[in-house]
Amino acid sequence: MRDVAIVSFAQSNAESDVRSEVEILQPVAAEAIKRSGLDRVDIEFTCSGSSDWLQGQPFAFVMALDAVGSWPPIKESHVEQDGAWALYEAWVKIQTGEVESALVYSFGKTSPGDIALIQAIQLDPYCVTPLWPDLDSVSGIQARACLEAGVATERQMAEVASRSLRDAIDNPHAVRKGDYSVDELLEKPFRVSPLRDYDCPANSDGATVMVIAAGDRVSKLCERPVWIRGFDHRIDPPALGVRDLTRIPSAGLCAEKVGARSDKLDFAEVTAPYSHQEIILRKEMGLGDDLPVNLSGGSLAAHTLMSCGLNRIGDAAMRIAAGKGDRALAHAAQGPCLQQNLAVVLEGE
Amino acid sequence: MSIEELVKNTEPMRGPHVIEYPFRRSCGPVLSRFFTGLREGKLVGIRSVTSGVLVPPAEYDPQTAAALDEFVDVGPGGEVVSYAWVSKPRASQPLQHPFAFALVKLDGADTGLLHAVDVGGDEAKMSVGMRVAPRWAAERKGEIRDIEAFVPEAEAHPAPPVMATEDKPVGSVLTPIRLEYDFTAGKEQSVFLHGLAEKRILGAKRPGDDLVYVPPRGADPRTAEPTSEIVEVSDKGTVVTYSIVRVPSENIKLDLPYVCINVLLDGSDLPFFHVMQKCELGDVRIGMRVQAQWLPDDQLKPSVESIEYFAPIDEPDVPFEQIKEYC
Numbered sequence: 001m002r003d004v005a006i007v008s009f010a011q012s013n014a015e016s017d018v019r020s021e022v023e024i025l026q027p028v029a030a031e032a033i034k035r036s037g038l039d040r041v042d043i044e045f046t047c048s049g050s051s052d053w054l055q056g057q058p059f060a061f062v063m064a065l066d067a068v069g070s071w072p073p074i075k076e077s078h079v080e081q082d083g084a085w086a087l088y089e090a091w092v093k094i095q096t097g098e099v100e101s102a103l104v105y106s107f108g109k110t111s112p113g114d115i116a117l118i119q120a121i122q123l124d125p126y127c128v129t130p131l132w133p134d135l136d137s138v139s140g141i142q143a144r145a146c147l148e149a150g151v152a153t154e155r156q157m158a159e160v161a162s163r164s165l166r167d168a169i170d171n172p173h174a175v176r177k178g179d180y181s182v183d184e185l186l187e188k189p190f191r192v193s194p195l196r197d198y199d200c201p202a203n204s205d206g207a208t209v210m211v212i213a214a215g216d217r218v219s220k221l222c223e224r225p226v227w228i229r230g231f232d233h234r235i236d237p238p239a240l241g242v243r244d245l246t247r248i249p250s251a252g253l254c255a256e257k258v259g260a261r262s263d264k265l266d267f268a269e270v271t272a273p274y275s276h277q278e279i280i281l282r283k284e285m286g287l288g289d290d291l292p293v294n295l296s297g298g299s300l301a302a303h304t305l306m307s308c309g310l311n312r313i314g315d316a317a318m319r320i321a322a323g324k325g326d327r328a329l330a331h332a333a334q335g336p337c338l339q340q341n342l343a344v345v346l347e348g349e
Numbered sequence: 350m351s352i353e354e355l356v357k358n359t360e361p362m363r364g365p366h367v368i369e370y371p372f373r374r375s376c377g378p379v380l381s382r383f384f385t386g387l388r389e390g391k392l393v394g395i396r397s398v399t400s401g402v403l404v405p406p407a408e409y410d411p412q413t414a415a416a417l418d419e420f421v422d423v424g425p426g427g428e429v430v431s432y433a434w435v436s437k438p439r440a441s442q443p444l445q446h447p448f449a450f451a452l453v454k455l456d457g458a459d460t461g462l463l464h465a466v467d468v469g470g471d472e473a474k475m476s477v478g479m480r481v482a483p484r485w486a487a488e489r490k491g492e493i494r495d496i497e498a499f500v501p502e503a504e505a506h507p508a509p510p511v512m513a514t515e516d517k518p519v520g521s522v523l524t525p526i527r528l529e530y531d532f533t534a535g536k537e538q539s540v541f542l543h544g545l546a547e548k549r550i551l552g553a554k555r556p557g558d559d560l561v562y563v564p565p566r567g568a569d570p571r572t573a574e575p576t577s578e579i580v581e582v583s584d585k586g587t588v589v590t591y592s593i594v595r596v597p598s599e600n601i602k603l604d605l606p607y608v609c610i611n612v613l614l615d616g617s618d619l620p621f622f623h624v625m626q627k628c629e630l631g632d633v634r635i636g637m638r639v640q641a642q643w644l645p646d647d648q649l650k651p652s653v654e655s656i657e658y659f660a661p662i663d664e665p666d667v668p669f670e671q672i673k674e675y676c
Contacts, residue, residue, distance in 0.1 A: 020535025022567035069573030140433025241461035
């Protein structure tokens with residue numbers, strides 16, 4: 001296994017961004033490339049994650065290449081996934097020995113449409129999508145299953161939100177933040193019972209860019225490299241009725257494969273767009289109650305679809321690079337009720 | 350208005366954008382059985398290896414991927430396993446008054462079927478474990494919406510018989526997709542579009558560089574730097590490539606056949622796509638000179654439709670050598 005480090009990271013999140021995808025991505029890419037210490041043309045592989053359906057802009061993923069530069073012709077790939085999966089592909093590419101460095105980016109816009117409803121098209125097109133269950137409703141079904149099974153309580157969900165929104169106060173990239181007591185949150189009306197607004201993701205528009213490089217190059221590029229020590233992704237069955245929605249076995253398996261359970265962690269950044277999902281993930285991934293989770297505020301503070309998982313990884317890496325911890329678990333998820341999960345263990349030098 | 354003023358005064362444009370298409374999906378033998386059952390007012394599942402009886406039936410076992418073929422009649426009654434209360438239904442959802450989306454475990458099944466539950470808008474009547482049964486649509490086509498919604502079991506009626514217009518098994522289902530967006534054109538594209546409303550074609554370039562992109566792209570693909578300097582280019586140009594269209598397309602109002610051109614406008618370095626008229630098909634050629642034909646001034650708008658078409662002009666052809674990079 002080759003040692004690979006995250007050498008730079010940049011992101012932008014806004015509640016609603018009227019710029020084009022290229023205009024949103026370009027400054028973020030420029031910032032990440034500058035911080036990497038590499039020349040743009042020396043980065044050997046480019047991989048991105050996005051989904052044109054979110055904003056209804058056909059071929060946004062092709063046009064976005066302008067923002068990272070594609071001349072002379074570059075080695076490039078795209079996944080219709082969160083950028084965390086693009087990072088995985090780039091990491092594998094470096095593992096093969098074909099390249100030494102990679103630029104990973106992702107972007108998403110949630111503001112142009114009814115994003116919870118648009119996400120109904122990721123469901124079974126025969127028996128489920130024709131009913132148009134919006135993602136808030138689908139997640140609400142999961143939340144109630146957790147409440148009924150005693151996996152979570154409404155108070156615990158509000159505690160997750162209260163803590164996340166408070167932690168987000170210091171995060172310049174958070175679009176929803178503030179100091180709200182648990183009791184105050186529990187008095188808010190339901191959006192889709194049993195979910196209140198604060199239990200649902202703070203949907204946002206933005207872009208994320210990360211540069212990674214193999215061991216030999218890294219020491220010249222950063223003061224405190226953040227190494228990728230384990231990387232895994234897994235998926236659960238697609239049919240919602242087949243799954244026990246109070247469990248996410250694929251997240252547990254990822255965490256086990258990257259060695260997150262057995263080793264000491266200083267903190268974790270997880271993708272939990274709905275508050276009850278953090279409670280399930282803590283249990284499945286073996287994250288103790290004392291372990292700080294989502295000091296960034298997570299998806300309850302900013303949820304740029306297709307970027308949020310890569311943001312969790314980048315936020316964790318930047319925290320380690322700044323000396324605020326040595327070892328962290330970062331997690332990304334896709335699909336309804338966290339069907340697909342990815343985990344990475346990061347370690348500072 | 351000067352270009353500087355135009356750039357300064359341009360707010361990014363927004364407008365409605367709808368993606369709509371009917372998708373007909375062939376359903377294969379297993380789902381065919383399920384949908385044919387729905388048309389007849391019956392519910393059918395399939396016995397799996399590891400997860401009991403699955404409803405809707407699946408072709409393969411969710412854990413072992415073994416092929417499944419033992420169909421089992423289930424329901425029509427069942428119980429709510431979990432639900433979410435939809436207080437503000439969307440137009441595309443099954444009910445237009447408040448209702449629940451729920452997983453319903455039908456009698457004889459081991460997995461939940463996702464559907465709507467109608468309790469007349471009264472959330473207090475919903476509970477996990479409550480007994481429900483389908484309210485069948487009077488006209489059934491062999492699709493999931495043949496069940497309008499599940500209702501409390503006491504209110505349910507047997508499925509009304511189908512007026513049999515079709516007795517063959519269901520072979521496919523139609524999934525209509527309609528997605529609505531409030532689309533934004535971005536900053537530079539909005540400047541370009543507003544320029545068209547003033548009968549001007551605006552491009553952009555990287556400050557300090559010579560290459561001009563029309564329409565502006567936000568970034569220079571060679572350097573990834575912003576194309577922040579807006580410049581005006583001519584509405585005259587040279588055809589660098591073309592194709593002759595002989596098949597109709599829903600959104601094009603031109604008579605067939607017509608000519609699509611890539612035109613390199615004078616002062617621009619990126620060919621621009623439009624259509625050409627007022628030209629015999631046999632005369633179209635690479636290198637010919639053309640000019641934009643604009644709508645009357647009072648009809649100009651921030652849209653490429655402000656240019657009706659390009660037409661040939663009486664200027665000598667540009668030699669291929671000078672434009673080959675763009676062809």
